[in-house]
Amino acid sequence: xxxxxxxxIKPAFLDYLxxxxxxxxxxxxxxxxxxxxxxxxxxxxxKQLIYMPGRPYxxxxxxxxxxxxxxxxxxxxxxxxxxxxxxYSDTVAPExxxxxxxxxxxxxxxxDAASSSSPRVDWDHAxxxxxxxxxxxxxxxVELLTRLRVPEQYHARxxxxxxxxxxxxxxxxxxxxxxxxxxxxxxxxxxxxxQQPNLVLSDTEDLLRYKEGELLTFLLKLSPDQxxxxxxxxxxxxxxxxxxxxxxxxxxxxxxxxxxxLNQLQANGQAQPRILFTTYTNALIRSSQQLxxxxxxxxxxxxxVATADSIIHKFLRARRQENLYQIESGDQPKKLLTRAxxxxxxxxxxxxxxxxxxxxxxxxxxxxxxxxxKMIIARQLGGKEEYVKASRSGRKLRLNATxxxxxxxxxxxxxxxxxxxxxxxxxxRRLRAARLLGPQVALQQYDAVVIDEAQDLxxxxxxxxxxYCKAPNRLFITxxxxxxxxxxxxxxxxxxxxxxxxxxxxxxxxxYRSTAEIxxxxxxxxxxxxxxxEVTEPQYINNGPTPDARMVAHISHEAQLxxxxxxxxxxxxxxxxxxxxxxxxNENAGRALAIALENQGLEATYMSGRExxxxxxxxxxxxxxxxxxxxxxxxxxxxxxxxxxxxxPADASDEQRAELLAGERRTLFVGMTRxxxxxxxxxxxxxTTPLLDGFDxxxxxxxxxx
Ligand SMILES: Nc1ncnc2c1ncn2[C@@H]1O[C@H](COP(=O)(O)OP(=O)(O)OP(=O)(O)O)[C@@H](O)[C@H]1O
Numbered sequence: 001x002x003x004x005x006x007x008x009i010k011p012a013f014l015d016y017l018x019x020x021x022x023x024x025x026x027x028x029x030x031x032x033x034x035x036x037x038x039x040x041x042x043x044x045x046x047k048q049l050i051y052m053p054g055r056p057y058x059x060x061x062x063x064x065x066x067x068x069x070x071x072x073x074x075x076x077x078x079x080x081x082x083x084x085x086x087x088y089s090d091t092v093a094p095e096x097x098x099x100x101x102x103x104x105x106x107x108x109x110x111x112d113a114a115s116s117s118s119p120r121v122d123w124d125h126a127x128x129x130x131x132x133x134x135x136x137x138x139x140x141x142v143e144l145l146t147r148l149r150v151p152e153q154y155h156a157r158x159x160x161x162x163x164x165x166x167x168x169x170x171x172x173x174x175x176x177x178x179x180x181x182x183x184x185x186x187x188x189x190x191x192x193x194x195q196q197p198n199l200v201l202s203d204t205e206d207l208l209r210y211k212e213g214e215l216l217t218f219l220l221k222l223s224p225d226q227x228x229x230x231x232x233x234x235x236x237x238x239x240x241x242x243x244x245x246x247x248x249x250x251x252x253x254x255x256x257x258x259x260x261x262l263n264q265l266q267a268n269g270q271a272q273p274r275i276l277f278t279t280y281t282n283a284l285i286r287s288s289q290q291l292x293x294x295x296x297x298x299x300x301x302x303x304x305v306a307t308a309d310s311i312i313h314k315f316l317r318a319r320r321q322e323n324l325y326q327i328e329s330g331d332q333p334k335k336l337l338t339r340a341x342x343x344x345x346x347x348x349x350x351x352x353x354x355x356x357x358x359x360x361x362x363x364x365x366x367x368x369x370x371x372x373x374k375m376i377i378a379r380q381l382g383g384k385e386e387y388v389k390a391s392r393s394g395r396k397l398r399l400n401a402t403x404x405x406x407x408x409x410x411x412x413x414x415x416x417x418x419x420x421x422x423x424x425x426x427x428x429r430r431l432r433a434a435r436l437l438g439p440q441v442a443l444q445q446y447d448a449v450v451i452d453e454a455q456d457l458x459x460x461x462x463x464x465x466x467x468y469c470k471a472p473n474r475l476f477i478t479x480x481x482x483x484x485x486x487x488x489x490x491x492x493x494x495x496x497x498x499x500x501x502x503x504x505x506x507x508x509x510x511x512y513r514s515t516a517e518i519x520x521x522x523x524x525x526x527x528x529x530x531x532x533x534e535v536t537e538p539q540y541i542n543n544g545p546t547p548d549a550r551m552v553a554h555i556s557h558e559a560q561l562x563x564x565x566x567x568x569x570x571x572x573x574x575x576x577x578x579x580x581x582x583x584x585x586n587e588n589a590g591r592a593l594a595i596a597l598e599n600q601g602l603e604a605t606y607m608s609g610r611e612x613x614x615x616x617x618x619x620x621x622x623x624x625x626x627x628x629x630x631x632x633x634x635x636x637x638x639x640x641x642x643x644x645x646x647x648x649p650a651d652a653s654d655e656q657r658a659e660l661l662a663g664e665r666r667t668l669f670v671g672m673t674r675x676x677x678x679x680x681x682x683x684x685x686x687x688t689t690p691l692l693d694g695f696d697x698x699x700x701x702x703x704x705x706x
Contacts, residue, residue, distance in 0.1 A: 005036050005075045007201040008221050012079040012193040013066075015183040017211050018148075024062060025211045031061040032077065033204050039070035053191040054078065067190070077201075078193050123517070123545040124701070133165030133571065136185050148180050168576045169567070171603040172617050175578040182574065192574065195542045197221070197512070217294050222249070222256060223510060230256035233504045234264055239475035241492070241501040245538045246522075246673035247513025250478035251279070251629065254452045255291055257476045261448040262299055275303045276446040276468060278311060280453045283612035284629045288452075308451075308461040309426055312433045315443070315464055319436060325424035333418065333425050334365045337372075340413040346406050356406040363397070364649035367656060371395070372411050373427040378458035380434050384408040396659040427458060434460035443467045448474035453629055455479040462499070472498045509537075513631050515544035518679050521699040522672035526665065528694030544573075547672075547679035549695040549702055555641050558682050559596035562636055564706050566602065566619065569634045569678040577602065581632035582621045582639065583671040585646070589639030594621040624671040635675035637668060638682040646691060664691050680706075 017025055034041060039057070046059040049067075056067040056078055067078040138144075140158050150158065154173045161167045164186065168178055199218035201207070209215040222230065230253050233240050240257075244250050258275055265273035279288055285305050292300045306314075316322040346356040360368060375395065381387050388404045399407065418424060424432070437443075449469035454462065454477045469475050475498065492499040511519050519540050548565070552558045566580045582597070582604070584590040590606045597604035603618030609626035620632070646664045648657055668691060672679060681700075683692040695702065 005039060005070065006073050007032065007036055007204070008074060008076040008198040009201045009218065010076070010078050010193050010196045011199065012183075012188045012196060013077045014199075014210060014218070015180070015188075016080040017207060019184060020064070020211075022208075022211060024064065025208060028061050028064070028066065028080070029204050029207045031059060031066060032201070032207065035059070035068060035070075035075050035077070036204065039068070039075045054194045056190065067193075076198060078190065079188060081187050123515075123543060124704070133163040134186070135163045136161070136167065138185070140181065144184070145181075148177075148184060150177050150181070164574075165567075165571055168570055168574070169602075170576075174615060174617050175576040178576040178578075182576075186574075188574070219295065220252065222252070225506075225508060225510075226253050226256070229253050229506050229508070231260035232506065234260060234473065236473050236504055238472045238500055238502070238504060239477060239498065240473075240504045240506075242476070242478045242506055242508060244478075244480060244508030245511060246480065246670070247511040247519075247631070248508035248538070249510075249512055250480065250508060251284075251288070251452050252512075253508065254450050254476060254478050255288065255295055258292065258303055258448075258450055259295055261450070261474060261476075262296065262302060265447050266299075270447065273302050273447040274445065276311070276449045276465070277303055277305045278308050278449070278451050278465060279305065280307065280456065280629050281609055281612065281626060282307065283609075283614060283626075284452075287614070304446075308457055308465060309430070311468070312430055312461060312464055315433050316429070316436070321432065321436065324432075325419075325422055325429070327426065327429065328418075328421075328423035329426070332421070332423060333414075334369055336417040336421070337365055337369055337410070337414050340410045340417055341368075344406075344409045344413050346409065347402065352402070356403065359403055360406060360410060362649065362651050362653070363656065364652060366647070367397070367649070367652075367660070368407070368410070371407060372414070373425065374458075376408075376411055377427045377431045378460050380431060380460055380463075396655040396662075397653060398655065427460075430458050430460040430464070434463050437464055437467055444470045446470065448476070450476045452478050453480075456628070466498050469498075475499075510539045510541060512541055513676050514540070514673060515542045515677060516540035517544055517546050517699070518672065518675050518677075521547040521679070521695075522669055524696045524699045525672065525694050526669045528696070542677075544677050546699070546701040546704075547675075547681070548704060548706065549681045549683060549700045550706070551683050551685045552641060553685045555592060555596055558638055558641050559593065559600050561682065561706060562593075562597060562638060562680075563600040563602055565636065565680050566634065568706060573633065573677050575633050575677070577619060578617050579633040580619045580636070581627070581630075581634070581674070582619060582636045583624045583627045583674065584621065584637075584639030585643055586623060586639075589643040589645075590621045590623055593639045594619075597621070624667050627671055627674050631674050631676055633676045634678045635671070636680045636682060637671050638680075640682070640687065640692060641684040646689060661689075661691060 017028065020028070040046070041059070046057045048055060048057050054069060056069050059066050059068070061080075064080050064082050066080050069076050069078065140161055142155060142159070145155050145158060154177060157170055157173060158167075158181070161170055164182065167182055167185070170178060198221040200221050201218060206215055206218070210218070226249050229240075229242050242250055242253055254277070258277060261275060262273060277288065277292070279285055285307065289300075289305050292303055292305065296303065313322055341357060341360050346353040348356070363371070375381075375390065375392055376387055379390070381390060384405060387408055388401050392399070418428070444467075446468050447470050449465055451457070451462070451465055457465075466475060477499075492501065514522070519538055523538070550561060552561055562582065566577060569575075570577050570580060582590070582593055584593060587606070587608065594604045594606040597619060604621055605616060605618055606621040607613065607616075609623070612622065612626060614620065614630070624637070646660065648660050652660070672681070681695065
């Protein structure tokens with residue numbers, strides 16, 4: 001029997017299937033089966049379009065045309081259309097080398113995505129020239145909206161829309177609906193289709209099931225490295241660590257690891273295993289749950305998705321200890337810290353005492369609080385002596401033994417004050433849990449524990465999570481040191497003796513999220529601050545326009561510029577306005593900017609980390625810190641005009657200043673790397689902070705007209 005080719009499909013192809021009558025879908029299925037047997041059928045049936053991005057082949061299916069490419073063992077189906085005209089001249093050229101795009105996307109670590117043989121798209125020009133909105137080729141009618149399964153509540157707004165711009169910025173309508181209608185009205189350009197993820201079509205009958213609504217999605221095709229790490233070393237003796245830069249698929253691999261773990265446990269006779277998956281924010285919990293449902297089907301019920309803090313809460317509740325103190329995340333702990341500095345009697349003579357008090361005051365509340373929370377509480381240091389000897393790795397401000405003794409005294413007084421008020425911080429709550437756990441206790445309630453984004457977890461929290469896992473080799477951890485917002489700098493085995501990864505650490509290199517232009521611009525910004533370079537040179541799958549950096553004098557100009565940018569970017573990338581996000585330094589800046597954008601006629605909402613709802617229509621305005629782990633097609637870093645940024649105590653020492661700036665630079669880097677297709681950073685005119693400097697014109701467009 002002849003060999004079968006592996007089939008991959010793009011979302012654009014699936015969108016088109018939904019438009020076709022069922023009978024035609026069967027015909028398409030037959031054609032796809034034919035390609036599965038032989039992607040180069042009889043010469044007359046197919047053509048290669050060598051001047052089209054991706055150099056696809058084209059084959060007829062009744063009145064329609066299917067665009068596809070193939071290489072080695074893989075056939076990738078891009079999209080369909082029903083036109084007869086040819087924008088690109090066709091060439092029958094079976095001897096021409098097929099496109100390298102498919103393989104590059106599948107295995108960029110070993111391929112060379114950037115030097116694809118396809119004609120290169122001039123993204124910057126495409127971005128500039130998006131001026132006129134296209135009229136819709138057919139009117140939006142109730143009948144059409146019903147056919148496209150658009151809920152009635154949105155009909156009234158949509159029925160008034162006449163052109164593509166208004167469609168993609170129609171307020172109050174969810175993005176996926178706008179994209180569905182846009183997809184019905186216009187053919188997606190090939191250069192955008194190529195950048196869509198590859199999905200696996202393991203059974204051609206699934207096309208019919210998808211058309212009938214019995215199957216909702218197809219799974220992502222992982223790269224060979226991702227696939228390997230998803231089930232790598234499961235028979236080993238200890239835990240596995242996956243590292244990698246932003247967007248390399250660490251969270252994706254973690255989800256597939258869960259599937260491998262479930263399969264292994266069930267194959268070993270455990271019909272109903274329990275797996276814990278912890279992630280960073282509530283918004284990530286919701287999206288991970290959805291992905292797990294797709295990936296695991298009915299088996300998703302065996303996986304609990306939670307934040308580390310909610311597991312800590314559960315742990316304390318089981319011991320009736322959860323309500324001993326009220327969590328206080330506002331200003332009160334910092335106020336009590338200032339009070340503690342004033343109340344403590346330091347060692348030595350009066351002059352020495354004054355010197356100690358001064359150094360603590362000079363540190364500033366935030367720095368001292370971080371010292372206490374990250375260096376003492378999170379590391380579960382048992383006493384002053386331990387703190388005096390501790391390495392404090394990750395902190396640039398040196399503290400001698402006398403100064404550390406002073407910090408310890410303030411810490412002890414602060415603890416008393418917090419207790420008196422009946423309040424605690426999250427770090428203190430984690431410490432209580434870790435202490436209750438004791439060194440020996442193993443909770444062993446989950447057959448496997450998968451911890452995503454571990455670089456930002458306190459060691460105390462990690463200890464509790466590790467203790468919940470029944471076997472060390474069923475622990476799986478992902479981390480990225482450069483994205484660490486808090487820069488805690490601990491070694492894994494210091495956290496828990498089970499966290500020894502000898503020979504079980506791997507690194508993902510290919511960035512699937514951001515375009516090469518965004519990734520390289522963010523890297524150049526990071527290295528301008530002399531921060532650790534990436535462990536390996538990152539590789540990119542996609543290309544796009546050069547990111548922009550612009551100066552503005554006032555928040556109203558900022559909102560005008562953002563409005564123009566978002567309209568331009570969403571139009572040229574053919575994305576709804578809801579795919580734009582503004583990442584701000586703090587809540588006040590975010591709220592002010594959301595109002596300013598609304599005043600410009602754009603729908604925009606500020607959302608705090610807790611109330612983040614990514615399905616909400618309109619522009620999402622969030623803080624840089626709560627953007628961790630998320631991604632948006634179009635991103636602006638803004639809001640620096642209306643706020644004092646960054647806050648550095650006037651008399652901070654050089655080391656302290658350097659450390660604060662390094663932390664903030666990493667935070668801005670995390671923000672930049674949330675962008676998938678387009679990125680802009682807005683800098684206040686006359687800003688003196690080095691953080692808003694370092695936009696190398698080689699990577700950043702500083703002059704393009706917006
Ligand atoms: N093999 C792949 N093919 C196509 N898309 C992929 C692939 N792997 C990951 N992606 C996509 O890339 C994006 C980034 O993936 P993911 O969030 O898993 O990366 P990450 O390393 O956890 O990112 P970060 O640490 O920056 O939050 C997601 O949209 C994901 O669906």
